[in-house]
Amino acid sequence: MNLIKKTILAMSLASGAAFAAGEVTITIDAAKPGPVINKNVYGQFAEHLGTGIYEGMWVGPNSKQPNTKGWRNDVLGALKELHVPLVRWPGGCFADEYHWREGIGPRAKRPVKVNTMWGGVEENNAVGTHEFFDLVELLGADAYVNGNLGTGSNQEMAEWLEYMTSPSKSTLAEMRRKNGRDKPFKVAYFAVGNEAWGCGGQMTPEHYTNLYKNAAEFLKAPKENMPKFIASGGNDNDTKWTETLSANVKHKMDAISFHYYTIPTGKWDVKGAATGFAEDQWISTMKNTLRMDELIQKNVKILDKNDPSKKVGFYVDEWGTWYDVEKGTNSGFLYQQNSLRDAVVAALNFNIFHNYADRVKMTNIAQMVNVLQAMILTDKDKMLLTPTYHAYRMYVPFQDAASLPVTVANNGQYSVGSVSVPQVSASAARGKDGKVYLALVNTNPKEQAEVEINVSGAQAGVARGQLLTAAAMDAHNTFAQPQAVKPVPFEAKASGGKLQVKLPAKAVVVVAVE
Incomplete structure:
Protein backbone atom coordinates (compact mmCIF):
# COMPACT_ATOMS: atom_id res chain seq x y z
CA MET A 1 0.00 0.00 0.00
CA ASN A 2 1.56 3.31 -1.02
CA LEU A 3 1.88 6.38 1.24
CA ILE A 4 -1.12 8.24 -0.23
CA LYS A 5 -3.45 5.25 0.25
CA LYS A 6 -2.20 4.78 3.81
CA THR A 7 -2.77 8.45 4.53
CA ILE A 8 -6.34 8.42 3.19
CA LEU A 9 -7.08 5.29 5.25
CA ALA A 10 -5.75 6.97 8.39
CA MET A 11 -7.89 10.04 7.72
CA SER A 12 -10.99 7.91 7.26
CA LEU A 13 -10.35 6.14 10.54
CA ALA A 14 -9.84 9.48 12.28
CA SER A 15 -13.38 10.66 11.57
CA GLY A 16 -15.01 8.47 14.18
CA ALA A 17 -12.06 7.49 16.36
CA ALA A 18 -12.12 7.56 20.15
CA PHE A 19 -9.32 9.75 21.45
CA ALA A 20 -6.92 9.18 24.33
CA ALA A 21 -6.76 11.42 27.37
CA GLY A 22 -3.46 12.88 26.15
CA GLU A 23 -4.91 14.53 23.08
CA VAL A 24 -4.04 18.12 22.16
CA THR A 25 -6.98 20.50 22.49
CA ILE A 26 -7.27 23.47 20.14
CA THR A 27 -9.89 26.19 20.56
CA ILE A 28 -10.63 28.71 17.82
CA ASP A 29 -12.62 31.82 18.74
CA ALA A 30 -14.39 32.50 15.45
CA ALA A 31 -16.41 35.36 17.00
CA LYS A 32 -13.36 37.55 17.69
CA PRO A 33 -11.53 38.33 14.45
CA GLY A 34 -8.15 39.97 14.92
CA PRO A 35 -5.84 41.86 12.54
CA VAL A 36 -5.91 40.96 8.86
CA ILE A 37 -3.05 38.75 7.71
CA ASN A 38 -1.62 40.89 4.94
CA ASP A 400 -5.82 38.88 3.50
CA ALA A 401 -7.78 36.69 5.93
CA ALA A 402 -8.81 37.93 9.39
CA SER A 403 -6.71 36.19 12.04
CA LEU A 404 -8.62 34.32 14.72
CA PRO A 405 -7.50 33.68 18.32
CA VAL A 406 -6.24 30.15 18.84
CA THR A 407 -5.39 28.46 22.13
CA VAL A 408 -3.52 25.17 22.29
CA ALA A 409 -3.87 23.13 25.48
CA ASN A 410 -2.15 19.91 26.54
CA ASN A 411 0.38 20.21 23.72
CA GLY A 412 2.97 17.47 23.67
CA GLN A 413 6.71 17.94 23.43
CA TYR A 414 8.80 16.35 20.72
CA SER A 415 12.27 15.65 22.09
CA VAL A 416 15.60 14.26 20.94
CA GLY A 417 18.17 14.17 23.72
CA SER A 418 18.11 17.51 25.53
CA VAL A 419 16.38 19.37 22.67
CA SER A 420 12.60 19.77 22.78
CA VAL A 421 9.99 21.64 20.73
CA PRO A 422 6.19 21.79 20.92
CA GLN A 423 4.72 18.97 18.86
CA VAL A 424 1.75 20.84 17.37
CA SER A 425 1.58 24.34 15.89
CA ALA A 426 -1.74 25.87 14.88
CA SER A 427 -3.15 28.99 13.25
CA ALA A 428 -6.65 30.02 12.19
CA ALA A 429 -8.30 32.77 10.20
CA ARG A 430 -11.55 33.69 8.52
CA GLY A 431 -10.90 33.84 4.80
CA LYS A 432 -12.24 36.35 2.34
CA ASP A 433 -14.77 33.70 1.33
CA GLY A 434 -16.19 33.71 4.87
CA LYS A 435 -14.91 30.25 5.78
CA VAL A 436 -12.83 29.46 8.86
CA TYR A 437 -9.43 28.05 7.89
CA LEU A 438 -7.18 26.07 10.21
CA ALA A 439 -3.51 25.19 9.70
CA LEU A 440 -1.86 22.44 11.74
CA VAL A 441 1.77 21.33 11.86
CA ASN A 442 3.19 18.23 13.55
CA THR A 443 6.92 18.66 14.22
CA ASN A 444 7.37 15.06 15.39
CA PRO A 445 8.73 12.94 12.50
CA LYS A 446 7.79 9.64 14.15
CA GLU A 447 4.50 10.00 16.02
CA GLN A 448 1.07 11.26 15.07
CA ALA A 449 -0.80 13.74 17.27
CA GLU A 450 -4.40 13.30 18.35
CA VAL A 451 -6.07 16.70 18.17
CA GLU A 452 -9.50 17.82 19.31
CA ILE A 453 -10.68 21.11 17.78
CA ASN A 454 -13.41 23.29 19.19
CA VAL A 455 -14.65 26.23 17.12
CA SER A 456 -16.53 28.67 19.34
CA GLY A 457 -18.84 31.12 17.59
CA ALA A 458 -19.30 28.88 14.55
CA GLN A 459 -20.68 25.49 13.62
CA ALA A 460 -18.10 22.79 12.95
CA GLY A 461 -19.45 19.78 11.10
CA VAL A 462 -16.55 18.79 8.88
CA ALA A 463 -13.08 19.98 7.94
CA ARG A 464 -11.84 19.51 4.40
CA GLY A 465 -8.52 20.45 2.87
CA GLN A 466 -5.08 19.04 2.18
CA LEU A 467 -2.34 17.11 3.94
CA LEU A 468 1.36 17.22 3.11
CA THR A 469 3.59 14.49 4.49
CA ALA A 470 5.87 11.67 3.35
CA ALA A 471 7.54 8.52 4.64
CA ALA A 472 11.04 10.00 5.05
CA MET A 473 12.16 13.15 6.83
CA ASP A 474 14.16 14.18 3.78
CA ALA A 475 11.61 13.13 1.15
CA HIS A 476 11.95 15.43 -1.85
CA ASN A 477 11.06 15.80 -5.49
CA THR A 478 13.57 15.11 -8.24
CA PHE A 479 13.44 15.57 -11.98
CA ALA A 480 13.11 11.79 -12.26
CA GLN A 481 10.30 11.75 -9.64
CA PRO A 482 8.86 15.28 -9.61
CA GLN A 483 5.72 14.33 -7.66
CA ALA A 484 7.19 12.18 -4.90
CA VAL A 485 6.04 14.76 -2.32
CA LYS A 486 2.71 16.47 -2.92
CA PRO A 487 -0.49 17.20 -0.99
CA VAL A 488 -3.35 14.71 -0.72
CA PRO A 489 -6.98 15.34 0.25
CA PHE A 490 -7.75 15.50 3.97
CA GLU A 491 -11.07 15.30 5.79
CA ALA A 492 -12.13 15.13 9.43
CA LYS A 493 -15.67 15.07 10.82
CA ALA A 494 -17.03 16.47 14.06
CA SER A 495 -18.26 14.42 16.98
CA GLY A 496 -20.31 16.21 19.62
CA GLY A 497 -19.60 19.54 17.92
CA LYS A 498 -15.82 19.04 18.05
CA LEU A 499 -13.50 18.02 15.25
CA GLN A 500 -11.36 14.97 15.88
CA VAL A 501 -8.13 14.86 13.91
CA LYS A 502 -5.33 12.35 13.80
CA LEU A 503 -2.45 14.55 12.62
CA PRO A 504 0.19 12.35 10.96
CA ALA A 505 3.86 12.60 11.84
CA LYS A 506 5.92 15.34 10.15
CA ALA A 507 2.85 16.81 8.52
CA VAL A 508 1.27 20.06 7.41
CA VAL A 509 -2.53 20.26 7.19
CA VAL A 510 -4.72 23.15 6.02
CA VAL A 511 -8.49 22.74 6.14
CA ALA A 512 -11.66 24.78 5.78
CA VAL A 513 -14.04 24.21 8.69
CA GLU A 514 -17.64 23.91 7.54
Missing part, protein backbone atom coordinates in the same frame (compact mmCIF):
# COMPACT_ATOMS: atom_id res chain seq x y z
CA LYS A 39 -1.25 38.92 1.73
CA ASN A 40 2.34 40.20 1.49
CA VAL A 41 3.28 37.87 4.35
CA TYR A 42 3.47 35.39 1.47
CA GLY A 43 5.85 37.57 -0.55
CA GLN A 44 8.68 36.23 -2.69
CA PHE A 45 12.27 37.27 -3.41
CA ALA A 46 14.22 37.12 -6.68
CA GLU A 47 17.88 38.16 -6.60
CA HIS A 48 20.52 38.16 -9.30
CA LEU A 49 22.10 35.07 -7.78
CA GLY A 50 23.07 31.82 -9.49
CA THR A 51 20.26 30.56 -11.71
CA GLY A 52 17.58 32.21 -9.59
CA ILE A 53 16.70 34.60 -12.42
CA TYR A 54 18.76 33.70 -15.48
CA GLU A 55 17.88 30.21 -16.75
CA GLY A 56 15.58 29.54 -13.81
CA MET A 57 13.02 32.16 -14.83
CA TRP A 58 14.43 34.34 -17.59
CA VAL A 59 15.31 32.74 -20.94
CA GLY A 60 14.83 35.76 -23.18
CA PRO A 61 12.12 36.40 -25.77
CA ASN A 62 14.05 34.58 -28.53
CA SER A 63 14.45 31.34 -26.60
CA LYS A 64 12.98 28.06 -27.87
CA GLN A 65 11.73 27.57 -24.32
CA PRO A 66 8.07 28.71 -24.31
CA ASN A 67 8.05 32.15 -22.74
CA THR A 68 6.17 35.40 -22.38
CA LYS A 69 8.30 38.52 -22.73
CA GLY A 70 11.34 36.36 -21.94
CA TRP A 71 9.92 34.74 -18.79
CA ARG A 72 9.41 30.96 -18.78
CA ASN A 73 5.76 30.01 -19.21
CA ASP A 74 6.04 26.90 -17.04
CA VAL A 75 7.50 28.87 -14.13
CA LEU A 76 4.99 31.70 -14.57
CA GLY A 77 2.11 29.24 -14.53
CA ALA A 78 3.31 27.56 -11.36
CA LEU A 79 3.90 30.86 -9.57
CA LYS A 80 0.44 32.13 -10.51
CA GLU A 81 -1.01 29.16 -8.60
CA LEU A 82 0.60 30.59 -5.46
CA HIS A 83 -1.17 33.94 -5.97
CA VAL A 84 2.24 35.57 -5.49
CA PRO A 85 1.38 38.94 -3.94
CA LEU A 86 4.77 40.64 -4.06
CA VAL A 87 8.29 40.17 -5.46
CA ARG A 88 11.42 41.76 -4.00
CA TRP A 89 14.21 42.63 -6.50
CA PRO A 90 17.13 43.01 -7.43
CA GLY A 91 18.57 41.89 -4.06
CA GLY A 92 19.77 41.14 -1.42
CA CYS A 93 23.46 41.83 -1.40
CA PHE A 94 23.34 42.31 -5.17
CA ALA A 95 21.17 45.41 -4.74
CA ASP A 96 24.01 47.45 -3.28
CA GLU A 97 26.14 46.87 -6.37
CA TYR A 98 23.30 47.35 -8.85
CA HIS A 99 23.14 50.51 -10.98
CA TRP A 100 19.75 50.80 -12.60
CA ARG A 101 20.84 52.73 -15.70
CA GLU A 102 22.87 49.69 -16.78
CA GLY A 103 19.66 47.66 -17.00
CA ILE A 104 17.60 49.82 -19.38
CA GLY A 105 17.61 50.37 -23.13
CA PRO A 106 18.40 47.78 -25.83
CA ARG A 107 19.61 44.60 -24.13
CA ALA A 108 22.38 44.07 -26.68
CA LYS A 109 23.91 47.41 -25.68
CA ARG A 110 23.78 46.96 -21.92
CA PRO A 111 27.14 46.68 -20.14
CA VAL A 112 28.40 43.31 -18.93
CA LYS A 113 29.54 43.41 -15.31
CA VAL A 114 30.90 40.88 -12.84
CA ASN A 115 28.58 39.76 -10.07
CA THR A 116 31.17 39.98 -7.30
CA MET A 117 28.60 39.17 -4.63
CA TRP A 118 27.53 35.81 -6.02
CA GLY A 119 29.91 33.50 -7.84
CA GLY A 120 31.98 36.05 -9.74
CA VAL A 121 30.00 35.33 -12.90
CA GLU A 122 29.18 37.70 -15.73
CA GLU A 123 26.03 39.80 -15.33
CA ASN A 124 24.79 40.97 -18.71
CA ASN A 125 21.98 43.12 -17.28
CA ALA A 126 19.42 41.42 -19.55
CA VAL A 127 16.93 41.61 -16.69
CA GLY A 128 16.50 45.21 -15.65
CA THR A 129 13.71 47.52 -14.57
CA HIS A 130 11.38 46.92 -17.52
CA GLU A 131 11.85 43.15 -17.48
CA PHE A 132 11.22 43.00 -13.73
CA PHE A 133 7.97 44.89 -14.07
CA ASP A 134 6.95 42.58 -16.90
CA LEU A 135 7.41 39.72 -14.44
CA VAL A 136 5.36 41.19 -11.59
CA GLU A 137 2.61 42.33 -13.94
CA LEU A 138 2.44 38.87 -15.53
CA LEU A 139 2.10 37.41 -12.03
CA GLY A 140 -0.40 40.04 -10.88
CA ALA A 141 2.00 40.89 -8.05
CA ASP A 142 3.25 44.11 -6.49
CA ALA A 143 6.82 45.34 -6.87
CA TYR A 144 9.28 45.73 -4.03
CA VAL A 145 12.39 47.51 -5.37
CA ASN A 146 15.58 47.55 -3.30
CA GLY A 147 17.66 50.69 -3.81
CA ASN A 148 21.46 50.88 -3.91
CA LEU A 149 22.81 52.70 -0.87
CA GLY A 150 26.11 50.83 -0.70
CA THR A 151 27.79 51.82 -3.99
CA GLY A 152 25.09 54.17 -5.24
CA SER A 153 23.98 57.63 -4.22
CA ASN A 154 20.90 59.51 -3.11
CA GLN A 155 20.72 61.04 -6.58
CA GLU A 156 20.81 57.61 -8.24
CA MET A 157 17.98 56.26 -6.07
CA ALA A 158 15.91 59.43 -6.49
CA GLU A 159 16.30 59.38 -10.27
CA TRP A 160 15.40 55.69 -10.44
CA LEU A 161 12.21 56.40 -8.52
CA GLU A 162 11.37 59.27 -10.87
CA TYR A 163 12.11 57.09 -13.90
CA MET A 164 9.72 54.45 -12.64
CA THR A 165 6.87 56.58 -11.28
CA SER A 166 6.67 59.95 -13.00
CA PRO A 167 3.72 60.65 -15.35
CA SER A 168 5.35 63.95 -16.42
CA LYS A 169 7.35 64.82 -19.51
CA SER A 170 10.60 65.06 -17.57
CA THR A 171 13.75 63.80 -19.24
CA LEU A 172 13.71 60.65 -17.11
CA ALA A 173 10.02 59.94 -17.77
CA GLU A 174 10.60 60.46 -21.50
CA MET A 175 13.56 58.08 -21.30
CA ARG A 176 11.23 55.45 -19.84
CA ARG A 177 8.81 56.02 -22.72
CA LYS A 178 11.64 55.73 -25.25
CA ASN A 179 12.48 52.40 -23.67
CA GLY A 180 8.96 51.13 -24.28
CA ARG A 181 6.87 52.07 -21.25
CA ASP A 182 4.44 54.96 -21.55
CA LYS A 183 2.57 54.86 -18.27
CA PRO A 184 4.48 54.83 -14.97
CA PHE A 185 5.32 51.61 -13.19
CA LYS A 186 3.58 50.94 -9.90
CA VAL A 187 6.23 50.76 -7.17
CA ALA A 188 4.57 49.45 -4.01
CA TYR A 189 7.70 49.38 -1.81
CA PHE A 190 11.16 50.90 -2.00
CA ALA A 191 14.02 50.00 0.35
CA VAL A 192 17.06 52.11 1.12
CA GLY A 193 19.90 49.61 0.99
CA ASN A 194 20.11 46.05 2.27
CA GLU A 195 21.89 44.48 5.24
CA ALA A 196 23.70 47.71 6.04
CA TRP A 197 25.32 45.86 8.94
CA GLY A 198 27.06 43.48 6.51
CA CYS A 199 27.27 43.23 2.71
CA GLY A 200 25.47 46.56 2.39
CA GLY A 201 28.33 48.56 3.85
CA GLN A 202 29.47 47.29 7.29
CA MET A 203 27.67 50.19 9.00
CA THR A 204 26.62 50.86 12.56
CA PRO A 205 22.92 51.43 13.28
CA GLU A 206 23.60 55.08 14.08
CA HIS A 207 25.47 55.71 10.83
CA TYR A 208 22.84 53.98 8.72
CA THR A 209 20.03 55.83 10.47
CA ASN A 210 21.56 59.16 9.49
CA LEU A 211 22.10 57.97 5.92
CA TYR A 212 18.50 56.73 5.74
CA LYS A 213 17.06 60.05 6.88
CA ASN A 214 19.24 61.85 4.38
CA ALA A 215 18.30 59.55 1.47
CA ALA A 216 14.58 59.41 2.27
CA GLU A 217 14.31 63.18 2.05
CA PHE A 218 15.09 63.01 -1.66
CA LEU A 219 12.96 59.97 -2.55
CA LYS A 220 9.88 61.48 -4.19
CA ALA A 221 7.02 60.21 -6.31
CA PRO A 222 3.50 61.31 -7.25
CA LYS A 223 1.08 60.99 -4.35
CA GLU A 224 -0.95 58.36 -6.16
CA ASN A 225 2.18 56.27 -6.81
CA MET A 226 4.14 56.86 -3.61
CA PRO A 227 5.76 53.64 -2.40
CA LYS A 228 6.06 52.60 1.20
CA PHE A 229 9.66 53.17 2.30
CA ILE A 230 11.62 50.44 4.07
CA ALA A 231 14.72 50.87 6.22
CA SER A 232 17.34 48.13 6.38
CA GLY A 233 17.15 46.64 9.88
CA GLY A 234 18.92 43.98 11.89
CA ASN A 235 19.22 40.23 11.98
CA ASP A 236 19.19 37.43 14.51
CA ASN A 237 19.49 38.68 18.11
CA ASP A 238 20.54 42.22 17.17
CA THR A 239 17.66 44.52 18.15
CA LYS A 240 19.76 47.68 18.16
CA TRP A 241 18.79 48.43 14.56
CA THR A 242 15.08 48.43 15.37
CA GLU A 243 15.73 50.50 18.49
CA THR A 244 17.87 53.13 16.75
CA LEU A 245 15.71 53.48 13.66
CA SER A 246 12.36 53.60 15.43
CA ALA A 247 13.61 56.10 18.01
CA ASN A 248 15.22 58.47 15.53
CA VAL A 249 13.39 58.30 12.18
CA LYS A 250 10.02 60.04 12.30
CA HIS A 251 9.56 60.77 8.61
CA LYS A 252 9.14 58.56 5.51
CA MET A 253 9.81 55.22 7.16
CA ASP A 254 6.92 52.80 6.78
CA ALA A 255 8.77 49.69 7.89
CA ILE A 256 12.00 48.23 9.22
CA SER A 257 13.31 45.06 7.65
CA PHE A 258 14.69 42.02 9.45
CA HIS A 259 16.58 38.93 8.28
CA TYR A 260 16.77 35.51 9.89
CA TYR A 261 17.82 32.20 8.35
CA THR A 262 17.26 28.73 9.80
CA ILE A 263 20.52 26.75 9.89
CA PRO A 264 20.44 23.18 11.29
CA THR A 265 23.82 23.39 13.02
CA GLY A 266 23.57 27.07 13.90
CA LYS A 267 27.03 27.50 12.35
CA TRP A 268 27.67 29.39 9.13
CA ASP A 269 30.82 27.47 8.14
CA VAL A 270 29.18 24.02 8.22
CA LYS A 271 25.43 24.46 8.09
CA GLY A 272 24.25 20.89 7.53
CA ALA A 273 23.00 18.97 4.51
CA ALA A 274 19.66 19.51 2.78
CA THR A 275 19.06 15.73 2.56
CA GLY A 276 20.50 12.63 4.19
CA PHE A 277 20.41 14.20 7.64
CA ALA A 278 19.78 12.41 10.94
CA GLU A 279 16.97 13.15 13.39
CA ASP A 280 19.21 15.37 15.53
CA GLN A 281 19.36 17.82 12.60
CA TRP A 282 15.62 17.55 12.02
CA ILE A 283 14.90 18.71 15.56
CA SER A 284 17.68 21.32 15.59
CA THR A 285 16.11 22.78 12.43
CA MET A 286 12.71 22.88 14.15
CA LYS A 287 14.23 24.47 17.27
CA ASN A 288 16.15 27.08 15.31
CA THR A 289 13.24 28.05 13.06
CA LEU A 290 10.91 28.47 16.06
CA ARG A 291 13.31 31.16 17.31
CA MET A 292 11.57 33.39 14.78
CA ASP A 293 8.77 33.91 17.33
CA GLU A 294 11.15 35.11 20.03
CA LEU A 295 13.06 37.37 17.62
CA ILE A 296 9.91 39.04 16.27
CA GLN A 297 8.57 39.44 19.79
CA LYS A 298 11.73 41.27 20.94
CA ASN A 299 11.61 43.70 18.04
CA VAL A 300 7.87 44.26 18.25
CA LYS A 301 8.26 45.14 21.94
CA ILE A 302 10.68 47.90 20.94
CA LEU A 303 8.35 49.14 18.21
CA ASP A 304 5.41 49.18 20.60
CA LYS A 305 7.46 51.46 22.87
CA ASN A 306 8.74 53.82 20.19
CA ASP A 307 5.79 53.64 17.80
CA PRO A 308 2.64 52.96 19.85
CA SER A 309 0.37 54.07 17.00
CA LYS A 310 1.79 51.19 14.92
CA LYS A 311 2.67 53.23 11.87
CA VAL A 312 5.90 51.30 11.33
CA GLY A 313 5.76 47.72 10.11
CA PHE A 314 8.26 44.97 10.84
CA TYR A 315 9.06 43.20 7.57
CA VAL A 316 10.94 39.89 7.58
CA ASP A 317 12.10 40.37 4.01
CA GLU A 318 14.65 37.54 4.06
CA TRP A 319 14.01 34.23 5.78
CA GLY A 320 14.16 30.50 5.14
CA THR A 321 16.45 27.51 5.46
CA TRP A 322 20.12 27.72 4.54
CA TYR A 323 22.10 24.51 4.07
CA ASP A 324 25.45 23.53 2.60
CA VAL A 325 25.25 23.83 -1.19
CA GLU A 326 24.70 20.69 -3.25
CA LYS A 327 27.92 18.93 -4.24
CA GLY A 328 29.17 19.82 -7.69
CA THR A 329 27.47 23.22 -7.78
CA ASN A 330 28.99 26.70 -7.63
CA SER A 331 29.21 27.62 -3.94
CA GLY A 332 28.22 31.18 -4.85
CA PHE A 333 24.93 30.00 -6.39
CA LEU A 334 23.39 28.78 -3.09
CA TYR A 335 21.61 25.88 -4.78
CA GLN A 336 20.16 23.38 -2.33
CA GLN A 337 17.61 20.57 -2.43
CA ASN A 338 14.24 21.13 -0.78
CA SER A 339 12.58 18.42 1.31
CA LEU A 340 9.53 17.79 3.47
CA ARG A 341 11.53 19.35 6.32
CA ASP A 342 11.48 22.67 4.44
CA ALA A 343 7.70 22.54 4.04
CA VAL A 344 7.32 22.00 7.79
CA VAL A 345 9.69 24.92 8.44
CA ALA A 346 7.69 27.15 6.10
CA ALA A 347 4.38 26.29 7.78
CA LEU A 348 5.79 26.87 11.27
CA ASN A 349 6.92 30.33 10.18
CA PHE A 350 3.57 31.14 8.58
CA ASN A 351 1.85 30.34 11.86
CA ILE A 352 4.28 32.62 13.70
CA PHE A 353 3.82 35.49 11.25
CA HIS A 354 0.04 35.27 11.63
CA ASN A 355 0.42 35.92 15.36
CA TYR A 356 1.99 39.32 14.63
CA ALA A 357 -0.33 40.40 11.84
CA ASP A 358 -0.56 43.97 13.16
CA ARG A 359 3.20 44.51 12.65
CA VAL A 360 4.45 41.79 10.30
CA LYS A 361 2.75 42.84 7.09
CA MET A 362 5.35 41.51 4.70
CA THR A 363 7.82 38.65 4.56
CA ASN A 364 9.92 37.41 1.64
CA ILE A 365 11.26 33.89 1.59
CA ALA A 366 14.70 33.41 0.05
CA GLN A 367 14.15 32.67 -2.77
CA MET A 368 11.71 31.94 -5.62
CA VAL A 369 13.67 29.67 -7.97
CA ASN A 370 16.88 27.60 -7.63
CA VAL A 371 18.25 29.53 -4.64
CA LEU A 372 18.07 28.47 -0.98
CA GLN A 373 14.52 27.50 0.10
CA ALA A 374 13.05 27.75 -3.37
CA MET A 375 9.51 27.25 -4.61
CA ILE A 376 10.75 25.79 -7.89
CA LEU A 377 13.86 23.98 -9.14
CA THR A 378 14.77 23.89 -12.81
CA ASP A 379 17.25 22.03 -14.99
CA LYS A 380 17.35 23.49 -18.48
CA ASP A 381 13.81 22.92 -19.84
CA LYS A 382 12.70 20.78 -16.86
CA MET A 383 10.93 22.15 -13.80
CA LEU A 384 9.70 20.72 -10.50
CA LEU A 385 7.69 22.02 -7.59
CA THR A 386 9.27 21.69 -4.16
CA PRO A 387 7.56 20.75 -0.87
CA THR A 388 7.90 24.42 0.13
CA TYR A 389 5.91 25.36 -2.99
CA HIS A 390 3.13 23.04 -1.84
CA ALA A 391 3.10 24.61 1.63
CA TYR A 392 2.67 28.05 0.06
CA ARG A 393 -0.12 26.75 -2.16
CA MET A 394 -1.95 25.21 0.80
CA TYR A 395 -1.79 28.48 2.77
CA VAL A 396 -3.23 30.68 -0.01
CA PRO A 397 -6.58 31.06 1.86
CA PHE A 398 -4.74 32.93 4.63
CA GLN A 399 -3.86 35.81 2.31
